[in-house]
Amino acid sequence: MRRSFIRSVAAVVVIALAAAAWLLLRGGPTSAQIARGAGVYAEHCATCHGTNLQGQPDWQFPLSNGRMPAPPHDETGHTWHHPDQILLRIVKEGIVSILPGYETDMPPYQDILSDDDIAAVLTFIKSRWPKREREYQEARTREGAIGAP
Numbered sequence: 001m002r003r004s005f006i007r008s009v010a011a012v013v014v015i016a017l018a019a020a021a022w023l024l025l026r027g028g029p030t031s032a033q034i035a036r037g038a039g040v041y042a043e044h045c046a047t048c049h050g051t052n053l054q055g056q057p058d059w060q061f062p063l064s065n066g067r068m069p070a071p072p073h074d075e076t077g078h079t080w081h082h083p084d085q086i087l088l089r090i091v092k093e094g095i096v097s098i099l100p101g102y103e104t105d106m107p108p109y110q111d112i113l114s115d116d117d118i119a120a121v122l123t124f125i126k127s128r129w130p131k132r133e134r135e136y137q138e139a140r141t142r143e144g145a146i147g148a149p
C-alpha cells in the first residue's frame, strides 16, 4: 500500500520533469511565462473576457450601445483564428489600428503593459487551447496570414 503510494508519487514527479524538459527542449513557453501571463490576465483582462476565458454572455450579439461584448478566449471564441501578428497588434495598439474608426470597449495596452507582459498573456491564453486550435493558430502565424479581427 505504502510502496504503491510512493511509486505513484515518483511516477508523477517523473512525468512532470519530462513535461518540463520537453517544453524547454522544444523552445515552447515555460511554466513561468504561463504563470506570469495568468497574473496579467486576471488583473487586466478577466473583468471583460471572463475569469475562465469564457467571454461575456451572448457575445455574438451587439450591446444596446451598438458595441460588441468581449468574446471568449477559449476554443469557443475566435481568438485562435488570428495569427500572432494580429493578436499582438490588437492587444498593443487596439482594434482601431486594424479597423480605423471602429468603436470598441477593448482598450489598447501599449501604455499599460510591457511587451513581455503582452507576450506572456497571449502565451497564457494559448496554453488553454486544445491541440487542434493551437496547431491551427501556429500555422496561421507561420503563414503570416492576415485574418479579419
Ligand code: HEC
Binding pocket: 040, 041, 044, 045, 046, 047, 048, 049, 067, 068, 069, 070, 071, 077, 078, 079, 080, 087, 090, 091, 095, 103, 104, 105, 106, 107, 109, 121, 122, 149
Ligand atoms: C473593457 C473590457 C475589455 C478588457 C479589459 C479587455 N478586453 Fe479584449 N476585447 C473586448 C471587447 C469588447 C472585444 C471585442 C472587440 C469588438 O469587436 O468590439 C475584445 C477583443 C479582444 C481580442 C480580439 C479577439 C478576436 O477574436 O478577434 C483580443 C485578442 C483581446 N480582446 C485580448 C485582450 C487581452 C489580452 C486583454 C487584457 C490584457 C483584454 N483583451 C482586455 C473587451 C475588453
